[in-house]
Amino acid sequence: MSVDANTDATSGAGVEGRDDVLLRVRDLDAGYGDLQILTDVDMDVFDGEYVTIVGPNGAGKSTTMKSVFGLTAHMGGTVQFKDEDITGRRPEDIIHVGIGYVPQNDNIFPTLTVEENLEMGAYILDEVPQDAMEAVYERFPILRERKDQKAGTMSGGQQQMLAMGRALMLEPDLLLLDEPSAGLAPDLVKEMFDKIDEINEAGTAILMVEQNAKEALRRCDRGYVLANGQNRYMDTGTALLEDEQVRQDFLGG
Amino acid sequence: MGIAETYSRGRQFAIERPFALVLAVIVVILLGDLLRGLATGQTQFADIGTLVWDGLMRGLVIGLAGIGLSMTYSILNFANFSHGDYITAGAFSGWATTYLIAGLGRADIGALLLVGAGGSVYGGTLGIGMLSTPLAVVAGIVVSGAFAIALSLAVDRTIFKPIRNEDGITLLITSIGVAFALRYLMQFVFGSDVRGTTAQPPSVSLYFIDGTVFINAHDITLLVVASALMLGVHVLLQRTKLGKAMRAMADNKDLALITGISTERVVRATWIIGGGLTGVAGYMFILWKGTLGFNDGWLLLLLIFAAVILGGIGSIYGAIAGGLVIGLTASMSVLWIPSAFSRAAAFVVMIVILLVKPSGLFSGRATA
Numbered sequence: 001m002s003v004d005a006n007t008d009a010t011s012g013a014g015v016e017g018r019d020d021v022l023l024r025v026r027d028l029d030a031g032y033g034d035l036q037i038l039t040d041v042d043m044d045v046f047d048g049e050y051v052t053i054v055g056p057n058g059a060g061k062s063t064t065m066k067s068v069f070g071l072t073a074h075m076g077g078t079v080q081f082k083d084e085d086i087t088g089r090r091p092e093d094i095i096h097v098g099i100g101y102v103p104q105n106d107n108i109f110p111t112l113t114v115e116e117n118l119e120m121g122a123y124i125l126d127e128v129p130q131d132a133m134e135a136v137y138e139r140f141p142i143l144r145e146r147k148d149q150k151a152g153t154m155s156g157g158q159q160q161m162l163a164m165g166r167a168l169m170l171e172p173d174l175l176l177l178d179e180p181s182a183g184l185a186p187d188l189v190k191e192m193f194d195k196i197d198e199i200n201e202a203g204t205a206i207l208m209v210e211q212n213a214k215e216a217l218r219r220c221d222r223g224y225v226l227a228n229g230q231n232r233y234m235d236t237g238t239a240l241l242e243d244e245q246v247r248q249d250f251l252g253g
Numbered sequence: 254m255g256i257a258e259t260y261s262r263g264r265q266f267a268i269e270r271p272f273a274l275v276l277a278v279i280v281v282i283l284l285g286d287l288l289r290g291l292a293t294g295q296t297q298f299a300d301i302g303t304l305v306w307d308g309l310m311r312g313l314v315i316g317l318a319g320i321g322l323s324m325t326y327s328i329l330n331f332a333n334f335s336h337g338d339y340i341t342a343g344a345f346s347g348w349a350t351t352y353l354i355a356g357l358g359r360a361d362i363g364a365l366l367l368v369g370a371g372g373s374v375y376g377g378t379l380g381i382g383m384l385s386t387p388l389a390v391v392a393g394i395v396v397s398g399a400f401a402i403a404l405s406l407a408v409d410r411t412i413f414k415p416i417r418n419e420d421g422i423t424l425l426i427t428s429i430g431v432a433f434a435l436r437y438l439m440q441f442v443f444g445s446d447v448r449g450t451t452a453q454p455p456s457v458s459l460y461f462i463d464g465t466v467f468i469n470a471h472d473i474t475l476l477v478v479a480s481a482l483m484l485g486v487h488v489l490l491q492r493t494k495l496g497k498a499m500r501a502m503a504d505n506k507d508l509a510l511i512t513g514i515s516t517e518r519v520v521r522a523t524w525i526i527g528g529g530l531t532g533v534a535g536y537m538f539i540l541w542k543g544t545l546g547f548n549d550g551w552l553l554l555l556l557i558f559a560a561v562i563l564g565g566i567g568s569i570y571g572a573i574a575g576g577l578v579i580g581l582t583a584s585m586s587v588l589w590i591p592s593a594f595s596r597a598a599a600f601v602v603m604i605v606i607l608l609v610k611p612s613g614l615f616s617g618r619a620t621a
């Protein structure tokens with residue numbers, strides 16, 4: 001893998017030369033209405049890889065994820081998934097190709113029960129996939145305990161697990177997680193990261209946005225630093241953690 | 254728990270929820286007045302029984318019609334003021350069918366189809382009723398539902414769908430326009446006279462403590478039809494994939510989109526279910542009260558809004574519960590105030606309950 005350790009804002013930050021690429025974003029420009037937020041964003045996720053996006057508030061991290069899922073106004077560039085061009089497709093199409101998405105906020109149906117939330121995760125299938133549901137319950141036993149409870153009455157951490165469980169119902173190849181540890185108590189943060197490790201070890205590639213940047217970079221394979229809607233740095237998680245400039249500018253020293 | 258503690262808790266309650274306290278006092282006064290009436294023989298238990306039954310019937314009509322309004326509110330995010338005229342339209346289509354079947358060969362077809370406009374033919378003369386002309390009534394129920402479905406889909410396709418992404422106020426104002434257009438179209442076609450639609454239905458008299466309560470065949474029909482449809486909606490929402498998707502969309506539209514729920518399909522289903530219930534509610538309302546006029550739905554709409562807001566806007570169980578509260582209030586208020594003020598009483602009760610529980614009886618429960 002021949003990658004510049006610290007790519008600056010102007011050069012691309014994609015990884016070339018690997019043939020098991022799952023998600024490939026190139027020169028992506030996107031935003032809301034007429035307002036452009038992302039400029040020339042490059043991003044790759046390989047099969048089974050665990051990738052983290054970090055960056056300051058308003059950097060465009062969530063916007064990048066939404067753009068992959070077809071939830072923003074597309075203004076240029078391409079998004080490829082498993083050799084298929086999914087640029088500008090609508091979310092109801094993208095859910096079919098094997099990408100699961102857990103948004104940053106409002107990621108459950110509060111008045112539906114836990115089990116109904118999971119069923120909605122597999123809405124596009126004719127039958128509720130019992131094996132996938134079983135797998136979700138195995139992964140998050142608390143959800144089985146609470147399966148008939150209204151999702152909105154659960155704690156923040158449980159809701160976050162439910163949101164992930166919902167996104168896993170279609171057994172996606174790539175899971176997009178937008179700040180899964182946001183608002184959780186410290187011990188729950190660790191549990192959440194452990195769960196994500198488990199999901200990744202079971203073969204699902206992860207693209208995750210995290211405010212808890214140091215912990216996320218410690219655990220992931222590779223990280224991207226975004227700022228101002230543009231790529232800033234891309235390297236292995238450990239390398240980013242050790243980089244003096246990244247530490248100073250983005251990780252609080 | 255010591256007396257002091259009880260006292261301080263009571264004080265706390267009175268300070269935190271003064272309206273609840275005032276409400277409790279008023280209820281006690283009203284009950285006291287009622288008991289005094291019963292004790293002195295001014296009021297009979299059977300009178301109260303009759304009013305409760307009447308209120309229940311009214312409540313069922315309001316609740317049934319309120320489900321559709323509540324659904325369109327929670328899933329499409331707007332207060333549909335044309336809802337009342339869907340009720341009337343359903344009623345006219347259903348009653349035209351009933352007249353036609355019951356009166357075929359006995360009166361001019363045009364007069365039958367116009368539901369006896371201008372006194373050309375009377376429902377009473379045709380002997381219309383659940384027991385006397387069951388086929389005509391059942392066909393009328395079916396047609397009223399079907400026609401209201403067709404109407405709400407057609408209005409949605411041509412008027413609401415193109416402005417789906419506008420804000421709620423735009424949609425609301427548009428719906429008021431639709432309401433006027435529909436109402437005056439119906440007035441133009443069917444005339445503005447209020448006609449009697451049914452012959453006196455047979456009734457049973459139930460002995461009740463100190464008198465009798467009459468329950469007629471149309472009361473029973475309304476009770477059965479409304480309960481069955483409400484149960485049907487409950488099963489649909491709780492057990493079927495479509496129902497769950499509807500609740501999901503009412504809960505969180507953005508997430509529904511992400512999970513691949515076809516929002517346009519859910520919207521169409523909403524109009525179909527809501528429209529059907531509304532049309533049938535219109536038919537049953539007329540069957541129960543025995544008269545039909547072009548203003549009926551519009552006038553009922555205010556009570557329906559009261560019921561839906563009272564129940565917690567967007568909740569179908571709230572709409573049913575709110576309908577019963579409003580219906581019972583409107584009927585039972587005559588125990589204390591002149592009947593001319595019964596509608597006002599319903600609104601007062603709504604306002605009072607909302608002061609105590611501002612988000613309604615079933616708040617935050619969406620369609621659940």
Ligand SMILES: Nc1ncnc2c1ncn2[C@@H]1O[C@H](COP(=O)(O)OP(=O)(O)OP(=O)(O)O)[C@@H](O)[C@H]1O
Nearest residue numbers: 032035037055056057058059060061062063064104
């Ligand atoms: N729906 C929207 N409409 C218009 N602008 C938006 C919208 N959502 C986000 N933005 C803007 O886009 C920019 C990037 O937002 P984004 O949510 O992608 O940031 P982020 O990196 O995820 O930040 P955070 O860490 O706060 O979640 C911000 O300036 C934000 O105000």
Ligand SMILES: [Mg+2]
Nearest residue numbers: 061062063104
């Ligand atoms: Mg974000």
